[in-house]
Amino acid sequence: xxxxxxxxxxxxxxxxxxxxxxxxxxxxxxxxxxxxxxxxxxxxxxxxxxxxxxxxxxxxxxxxxxxxxxxxxxxxxxxxxxxxxxxxxxxxxxxxxxxxxxxxxxxxxxxxxxxxxxxxxxxxxxxxxxxxxxxxxxxxxxxxxxxxxxxxxxxxxxxxxxxxxxxxxxxxxxxxxxxxxxxxxxxxxxxxxxxxxxxxxxxxxxxxxxxxxxxxxxxxxxxxxxxxxxxxxxxxxxxxxxxxxxxxxxxxxxxxxxxxxxxxxxxxxxxxxxxxxxxxxxxxxxxxxxxxxxxxxxxxxxxxxxxxxxxxxxxxxxxxxxxxxxxxxxxxxxxxxxxxxxxxxxxxxxxxxxxxxxxxxxxxxxxxxxxxxxxxxxxxxxxxxxxxxxxxxxxxxxxxxxx
Numbered sequence: 288x289x290x291x292x293x294x295x296x297x298x299x300x301x302x303x304x305x306x307x308x309x310x311x312x313x314x315x316x317x318x319x320x321x322x323x324x325x326x327x328x329x330x331x332x333x334x335x336x337x338x339x340x341x342x343x344x345x346x347x348x349x350x351x352x353x354x355x356x357x358x359x360x361x362x363x364x365x366x367x368x369x370x371x372x373x374x375x376x377x378x379x380x381x382x383x384x385x386x387x388x389x390x391x392x393x394x395x396x397x398x399x400x401x402x403x404x405x406x407x408x409x410x411x412x413x414x415x416x417x418x419x420x421x422x423x424x425x426x427x428x429x430x431x432x433x434x435x436x437x438x439x440x441x442x443x444x445x446x447x448x449x450x451x452x453x454x455x456x457x458x459x460x461x462x463x464x465x466x467x468x469x470x471x472x473x474x475x476x477x478x479x480x481x482x483x484x485x486x487x488x489x490x491x492x493x494x495x496x497x498x499x500x501x502x503x504x505x506x507x508x509x510x511x512x513x514x515x516x517x518x519x520x521x522x523x524x525x526x527x528x529x530x531x532x533x534x535x536x537x538x539x540x541x542x543x544x545x546x547x548x549x550x551x552x553x554x555x556x557x558x559x560x561x562x563x564x565x566x567x568x569x570x571x572x573x574x575x576x577x578x579x580x581x582x583x584x585x586x587x588x589x590x591x592x593x594x595x596x597x598x599x600x601x602x603x604x605x606x607x608x609x610x611x612x613x614x615x616x617x618x619x620x621x622x623x624x625x626x627x628x629x630x631x632x633x634x635x636x637x638x639x640x641x642x643x644x645x646x647x648x649x650x651x652x653x654x655x656x657x658x659x660x661x662x663x664x665x666x667x668x669x670x671x672x673x674x675x676x677x678x679x680x681x682x683x684x685x686x687x688x689x690x
Contacts, residue, residue, distance in 0.1 A: 321379070331596075368462055585629060
């Protein structure tokens with residue numbers, strides 16, 4: 288066990304999340320973007336785009352001059368794949384084999400739905416075999432069914448082929464291999480995943496795959512604890528999560544961390560302990576006012592950013608309560624539809640709720656609010672306004688309007 292403070296642990300976490308150091312202002316390559324995804328282990332994807340989709344905002348928060356087209360290049364070059372980790376995520380292709388437990392579970396779950404939909408799934412697979420990659424609009428069907436996103440009491444609206452594609456994608460018979468505008472391109476997994484990875488996945492022992500998945504989760508979260516229901520991305524019970532922690536401590540892979548003023552421990556990889564302790568030395572002779580004065584880099588985090596995955600960790604280490612209010616009725620929202628936490632140095636100091644109007648090249652800031660506990664100097668306000676201008680420019684807006 289090691290002992291440390293909240294500030295030390297959050298600075299270590301921010302370092303591993305690639306959010307502690309300023310981004311270099313340089314031309315960004317596909318290889319650099321892939322390297323960031325590898326360091327983060329995965330990036331969550333989401334279609335909601337108040338500004339840009341979550342995955343692009345996550346990467347632009349860490350990569351200077353990031354362009355969304357780079358992600359599509361990674362997909363079409365089969366260097367990443369989309370599948371379920373923390374949720375739907377972009378994942379480095381080399382980790383395809385260890386997701387075999389997830390694929391097995393989802394295939395069992397979707398089997399009856401696919402069988403009930405036959406012969407449509409088989410026809411979709413045949414067409415992809417002959418003509419793929421293809422967008423969903425390339426598949427014609429007059430039959431309408433209820434997708435799992437629809438109200439089953441209402442009239443069925445989903446094309447049978449579209450439902451089949453979604454089920455086949457979830458079951459990893461088909462995968463997304465690129466995008467043309469907002470249209471996803473689909474192809475067979477058997478053709479778009481390297482043969483050696485398919486063979487490794489088939490030969491991999493299920494217990495070993497689950498162990499590797501847990502290790503990937505540990506690397507993604509870096510600071511974790513077993514109350515997280517997504518722990519290990521394996522649908523583990525609370526007892527199984529506690530037992531996994533115990534086993535990994537016993538074999539020396541993870542280390543317990545007692546945090547000042549917290550009643551419960553957190554855990555880190557034992558290989559990370561040295562970096563945690565390095566932050567102890569770094570902050571030992573610096574008070575909080577010094578660190579805040581140095582916080583010139585302002586970063587806006589999208590609602591599904593890796594840093595925000597654990598709400599409990601945010602409250603424990605950053606004293607910051609966060610809820611994505613996209614599904615909250617408008618009249619009951621406290622902060623806004625797409626409120627993005629504002630990171631300044633090692634503090635979360637407030638929220639910014641943006642909307643991008645592409646036709647007018649305008650970024651509208653619906654809300655800019657600082658936390659009551661934040662020390663908001665004139666210089667910090669200036670830094671935040673400057674960061675909003677840069678955020679607008681990075682996302683294609685020439686002007687900023689504040690509500």
